[in-house]
Amino acid sequence: QVLDTLKKYNVHATFFLVGNTLTSENQKIVKREVAEGHSIGFHSSTHDYATLYPNGIVNTEEIQAEIATMKNSLKKILGETFQTTLWRYPGGHMSWGGTEKSDELFKQLGIHWIDWNAMVGDAEPLDRQPTTVAEMLAFINIHLRFIRYYNIRV
Incomplete structure (x- = not known):
């Protein structure tokens, strides 16, 4: 319904996807999102706060691993040419300590983090x-x- 409404009003959106929610049933939806001109961003592979943010501090190595996992998963669905430069921290950037190291990693990878407001x-x-x-x-x-x-x- 969301995609139909966006199409009806000629509006484009960005969808931040969680890797472990990508199933054979919703892969068609992801393909449709891209085919209709929407953007895809990473929202982690697991959305597991305990792994991503032990003791409330960003685990940069885990985020890097989850980006790699997400990239591979989405390339399997959307093709080898798929790329995105967007990341949304599960729980938001403002919610965790120690984001400086992962923010620096994102700069090196050409990835921009997007927060909720x-x-x-x-x-x-x-x-x-x-x-x-x-x-x-x-x-x-x-x-x-x-x-x-x-x-x-x-």
Whole structure:
């Protein structure tokens, strides 16, 4: 449905994929995303916070390994010419310590990290998700106070 809506309004999106969720059933969707002009970014291979961020600190070697795994997985689905320069830290860049080393790795690899800037509540358990416009705006405003980077262009 999302792809149909984007196509209907001629809007392109970036999809950040988690490698261990790529199944034979959804490979057609990934191919369609690219065929319709959308971008693909890495969102890790495992989305496993304990492995990626032991004690809340970024494990750069694990991130590098997960990028390699993701790249191989996506090349199997999309072909050897597939490339992306996008990474989104699971949990967000702002959530972890020690990002400097992995940020430097990304520079060397030509990869740009993309962060989220506000939570809207859709990832919350159903009993805590905002259901009205007023609740959604209040939820967003609570999370805007965590933004450290104000001069970002998209």
